[in-house]
Amino acid sequence: MMGTSRIKDETRLLIGGTWTEAGGGTYDIINPATEEVVGQAPNASVGDAAAAAAAARAALPAWSAMPSESRLALLKAAAAAIRSKNEELVPLVIAETGATAAVGSRMQVPVCADRFERYSRDFRHVQEAMLPPVVTATTPLAPGGLISALAYRQPVGVVTAIASYNFPLTNMAGKIAPALAMGNTVIMKPAPQDPLAVVELARVLDEIGFPPGVVNLICSADSEPAAELTTSPDVDMVSFTGSTAVGQQIAAAGAPSMKRMLMELGGKGAAVVFEDADLKAAVTAIGSTWAFHSGQICTAPTRAVVHRSLFEQVVAGLTTFAGRLRVGDPTELDTMVGPLISATHQSRVLDHIDVGRRQGEIVLGGGRPEHLRTGYYVEPTLITGSNDMESARQEIFGPVVVAIPFDDEEEGIAIANDSDFGLYDYVFSGDTARAFRVAKRLRAGHVGINTAQRNMDAPFGGFKRSGIGRDGGDYSLEAYSELQSIIWAG
Secondary structure: OOOOOOOEEOOEEEEOOEEEEOOOOEEEEEOOOOOOEEEEEEOOOHHHHHHHHHHHHHHHHHHHHOOHHHHHHHHHHHHHHHHHOHHHHHHHHHHHHOOOHHHHHHHHHHHHHHHHHHOOOOOHHHHEEEEEEEEEOOOOOOOOEEEEEEEEEEEOOEEEEEOOOOOHHHHHHHHHHHHHHOOOEEEEEOOOOOOHHHHHHHHHHHHHOOOOOOEEEOOOOOOHHHHHHHHOOOOOEEEEEOOHHHHHHHHHHHHHHOOEEEEEOOOOOEEEEOOOOOHHHHHHHHHHHHHOHHHOOOOOOOEEEEEHHHHHHHHHHHHHHHHOOOEOOOOOOOOOEOOOOOHHHHHHHHHHHHHHHHHOEEEEOOOOOOOOOOOOOOOOEEEEOOOOOHHHHOOOOOOEEEEEEEOOHHHHHHHHHOOOEEOEEEEEOOOHHHHHHHHOOOOOOEEEEOOOOOOOOOOEOOEEOOEEOOEOOHHHHHHOEEEEEEEEEO
């Protein structure tokens, strides 16, 4: 295992255009692979959070009134600046998240830059929509005539963006880039486990010339500063990616002031595999639960709901697939499964597996790798059993797949839909007509047919306890705006 030297020590927050020493001092950021200190992060106080919200509020009128071309030019410059720092940012992201070299180099920094680039495009087709004129009779309210209308999108206002730990840069960019494009001001609040790359993102945005107060940064190991950002009267909207439990707390905190909410929460994706499915495609997609960031991804197909005629073949295929995955040092190019984010999360995942051992059958994995005594690793694990098992009900957010057999189409759909979550499901079948029919009956915000690939312009979000609202593509611009109707005669 490669040792980790201290990479980055940060002590300051960005508030109102000034880099300010954090009121709570600093705290250590731990490399999940080595358990060594990567560096220190600024630890904000509640007062810091309140000051950031006030700064964002003060900056809002001028920023929202700025010509959109000027705002979009800054987003385009941000994309170029982020790409120029790729060699510096990738090692930092890998060290603080535990992402493998493949995930860190392809899915973290480059996608962050791509999102700024995406939202630097002209968005007038989203902002303005003429409605057909309506012939209206005279009423006690006003004279009749031809009444015209325009649906116009204004910025929501001040947005608190609370990002997830699995893709800190990518997730944060997906929030603030469309928010800034629409004329909102933002407060970035990265996850406490890995904020250092987001601090660098704040520095990039500050250096390329975003006006003071438009982009603010609050980091904290404690929950109180984040709570301040969900209740502050200066904040109009909270955009959050994380667990359903925390999302419920944020929704409750923001309800008294009717804050707008965009929430991408938990998932327990079902991959419904029919008897005519392409076995290799199905196994590869389900196996991505292990191979893609060690299962720390909400879209993972963690429930393999498989037709009984193919069940043993899928289990055997997954066993073979897992055997080819190298678990180890994320900085080595052939590593496919890295560590989990923290010791606490590792313990939580292992506890879930222990319950699965009692309620079902552990086909492979089930513990921490014997050759890795340092680092927060968990073996790729496959559990077979029923949809009633806790491991099939709870979001584990680790390298754990549960395989469940079914006998006919109706049962397969029923098992897939029998979940508190509804973020991302999958259908695998050689009969594309059936696949489309089944996809439309699944209670999930996103359904992949014979693929685990994404279309980033498609609306993304969840049914049930998997969230509120949609982002992605132009839908993100809509999410960070308020609709206004402008009416006139003639």
